[in-house]
Amino acid sequence: MLDYIVVGLGLSGLAISEGLINRKKSFLVFEDNSQSSSYVAGGIFNPVILKRFTPAWNAAEQMETALPFYRNLEQKLRVKLVHEWNIYRRFHSVEEQNDWFIALDKPKLSSFLDPEIQKNTNPNLKAEYSLGKVLKTGNVDTVKLLDNYRDYLNEKGHFENEHFDYSTLELNQGYIQYGDIQAKNIIFCEGFGLKKNPFFNYLPLRGNKGEYIVIHSEELQLDFAVKASVFIMPLGNDLYKVGATYDNKDKTPGVTAGSREKLVKELQKLIRCDFRVVDQVAGIRPAVSDRKPLVGTHPEISNMYCCNGFGSRGVLIAPNMAEALLKNIESDNSLHPEIDLQRFTKKHFKIN
Ligand SMILES: Cc1cc2nc3c(=O)[nH]c(=O)nc-3n(C[C@H](O)[C@H](O)[C@H](O)COP(=O)(O)OP(=O)(O)OC[C@H]3O[C@@H](n4cnc5c(N)ncnc54)[C@H](O)[C@@H]3O)c2cc1C
Structure with missing residues (x-):
């Protein structure tokens, strides 16, 4: 048995x-x-909710167990799984920059937020109010x-x-x-x-559908992830993951033209250069x-x-x-x- x-x-x-x-x-x-x-x-681990600059539920504690868990699996399976890189939060206004400084004083957040505001140097990224750097973030190649x-x-x-x-x-x-x-x-x-x-x-498992597009852009030349109304994550070889959407109503498994359009529109507000959509994926998050x-x-x-x-x-x-x-x-x-x-x-x- x-x-x-x-x-x-x-x-x-x-x-x-x-x-x-x-x-x-x-x-x-x-x-x-x-x-x-x-x-x-996306496999991203990030202990900060970047919409409101608040700590994600128990995330700092969860990181202490989760990262060694994936590192052990790297050894056991002999593959690279954990990639560490920083997320840059694009500010929309001076008020948001101030919110960042207020968040820096919160004990649960201070070790994850860089106090220095980062000037944007990428001509193809629209970020006139600069960027805030989130520390100890990255992704697991799921x-x-x-x-x-x-x-x-x-x-x-x-x-x-x-x-x-x-x-x-x-x-x-x-x-x-x-x-x-x-x-x-x-x-x-x-x-x-x-x-x-x-x-x-x-x-009461509600489910929340999420879609990503993958774009190709030679001009973008972005070597860090950016969180604005959408998230851009570099994949290498001029490819970027852009997303994700949140939809509480649609419970169908496949990708939709509507989400693709929405993501393209949001991306156009964030970058100045040309890009081509080369892939799109969808999944339903098990949300409660x-x-x-x-x-x-x-x-x-x-x-x-x-x-x-x-x-x-x-x-x-x-x-x-x-x-x-x-x-x-x-x-x-x-x-x-x-x-x-x-x-x-x-x-x-x-x-x-
Ligand atoms: C677009 C998108 C982006 C996301 N990005 C992130 C991120 O960056 N970071 C993060 O932490 N989380 C992210 N998530 C959330 C994350 O994917 C989920 O929290 C997590 O994958 C849920 O894992 P799970 O094993 O509970 O469910 P699932 O991944 O759904 O796994 C359940 C498995 O059970 C199998 N199954 C179901 N029924 C049966 C059956 N009857 N018989 C046999 N097999 C069955 C399914 O095929 C599936 O493989 C994202 C989700 C989406 C959709």
């Missing part, structure tokens, strides 16, 4: 799998490629991470590239049966795919009504768990939430009430 079945191999399923390997547990992961959020993510991790799990016999069919799951006393597989526990990590999970679809993760045990089935709800910040949140859940299951550590999915039981769960 296996210790665990894991459903989904995005950032959540990956962090859960690592936790299980570290604990020497037997497990099998099912992945059906139905969701793309972790694959299309495509490389997930592709390599999938191969790694496959080699170890932990991976099934197959849809998990909820209707064939049988619940028995103390274990579950799925086809000819028996397991003591099951952890669901399906991202927005949770909506199709009959055990957990009562949870109260913007906190959904972690914990099913209200009625004691060996069934969920690790989800990472919204727009999966890179930093996933390793922390996976560890919190596994410590809860294996060592009986309690979950913090603000992440525990039990906060929604009374309001949303219908007892059978």
